[in-house]
Amino acid sequence: MNQRTIPFPWPLALLAAAAVLPATQAVRDLRADRLLTQSRAQQQNLEVDQAIASQRAAVTINPRDARLQEALAESARTLWFFRRTDALKAEADTAFASAKRLSPHWPVPHYEHARMYAFREDYARGLTLLQGAIDRDPNNAAYWLERGLYLGLSGQTDTARTAYERCLILNSGVGQCRSGLDILKGRP
Numbered sequence: 001m002n003q004r005t006i007p008f009p010w011p012l013a014l015l016a017a018a019a020v021l022p023a024t025q026a027v028r029d030l031r032a033d034r035l036l037t038q039s040r041a042q043q044q045n046l047e048v049d050q051a052i053a054s055q056r057a058a059v060t061i062n063p064r065d066a067r068l069q070e071a072l073a074e075s076a077r078t079l080w081f082f083r084r085t086d087a088l089k090a091e092a093d094t095a096f097a098s099a100k101r102l103s104p105h106w107p108v109p110h111y112e113h114a115r116m117y118a119f120r121e122d123y124a125r126g127l128t129l130l131q132g133a134i135d136r137d138p139n140n141a142a143y144w145l146e147r148g149l150y151l152g153l154s155g156q157t158d159t160a161r162t163a164y165e166r167c168l169i170l171n172s173g174v175g176q177c178r179s180g181l182d183i184l185k186g187r188p
Contacts, residue, residue: 029065039054055072064102070099073091073098076088076089092116106136111133123150144163152184
């Protein structure tokens with residue numbers, strides 16, 4: 001008896017594997033997006049615990065999505081403002097760090113993370129974090145306005161003036177920058 005072996009079709013197997021991986025990621029993306037949409041509806045209905053649970057589930061499904069990490073970070077930050085738990089603070093810090101790492105050129109996580117600390121009047125930490133946003137988008141007047149606010153509130157009037165002036169150079173229509181300069185008039 002003569003046995004013949006049929007060669008395994010490796011090229012076809014590789015093509016099949018290449019098709020399955022993107023499809024799996026697409027399904028993961030859809031499931032995570034559905035949960036993010038659900039969390040936004042829950043937030044609108046003031047169901048904050050359910051909303052953050054939906055965001056946590058979305059991040060679990062797709063942990064490499066900076067947008068999901070950012071949404072989770074902002075929700076954890078907001079709850080931390082009110083509940084003041086170390087766990088929520090740590091969760092927000094971790095999610096902001098993940099969003100920054102996953103999308104290194106995106107300034108929003110830096111800006112939003114800075115606002116977390118400025119809200120608690122930790123302006124030094126806020127300024128440090130805000131610098132990441134300014135480094136990534138130096139022509140954003142809102143970032144310079146925020147910088148001016150933090151500097152002014154921490155008593156650094158000269159550098160606050162410089163930040164407000166930069167804000168006005170970038171966008172002369174930002175009345176808050178003009179107001180900030182007016183408030184600083186007469187201060188050393």
